[in-house]
Amino acid sequence: MSEIEVVVGRIGRAHGIRGDVFIDVRTDEPGRRFVEGATLWLGEKRRPLKLTSVRWNKGKLVVSFADVPDRTAVEALNGEFLYDLVPEAELPSEPEEYFDRQLVGLTVRDHTGAERGAVAEVLHLPAQDVLRIDVAGEDRLVPFVAALVPTVDIDGGYLQLADVEGLLEDVE
Template sequence: MLVVIGRIGRAHGIRGELAVELRTDEPERRFAPGSSVVCKGRALTVKAARPHGGKLLVTFDEVPDRTAAEQLHGTVIEAEVDPAELPEDDDAFYDHQLIGLRVERPDGAAVGEVTDVLHLPAHDTLAVDVNGREILVPFVAALVPEVDIDRGVLVVADVPGLLDPDAAETVAPPEGR
């Protein structure tokens, strides 16, 4: 099973080095020299990796120069993971663990089901099917305070407009406009 471990940013230098925005809590393992990852459906072998300005600069054997590196800009990097494997961090989850979870409000009322996990630049986002309508919920602790894999439940904060955009509070424009 493939899990997302990073997103490729800009090429760095002329020798094919890439800036990678991490999506894993185990960068030293996932980007160790000699390890294999998948990008755009093809296997890449990590040649070297080093931290740089909050990102990881990674060189792959199959990406020899800046031109080849630029073709990968904006793509995700995935790693093959045994489906039974669990992340080491208790607050970390693989996509396949989240997809299919029942979504509830804090009072236990059923809302819908997680259908996808989107790996966006700012943070991961859950796609939730609410009565046939896709609602996007930022996967941050303030909005998703509880994830219980064993029970198959994910709790989403009861924030006005989050799960029902049509019910969002509207703010009246200031007088005189």
């Protein structure tokens, strides 16, 4: 059975002096992906990092890694993405479930079908997921809910927005 790489987090700012760091969680399963002793893969070179501690601090995930001994070492990793390997059998099987990597880069069409931009990032906010859409160099945030994004065509490489004024342009 083959495995797929998925983004599970992004390294944030250091916490304390012992090499602890905040993680911007990018997975729906942080309790499954961030476990003491687990190995995650760092950045483009996929450097292996073993988790030595995992805890929550005021609603934010804080971890430490073996071979990243102090604040200075962990500060050098700020902004790097963390990846995990997921067996294909664990990939989303429901029609409305997507990995971020499937959505980022999709062309964004308005309700008429005209191409207006591209998905730049998926933000996982407490209330719901939000798409950051690049529209001619300007960011627009659109809640990722069926009422606003009724069509997602991964194979076709696009998603289409509902006819809602102000999603992609300012309204006076």
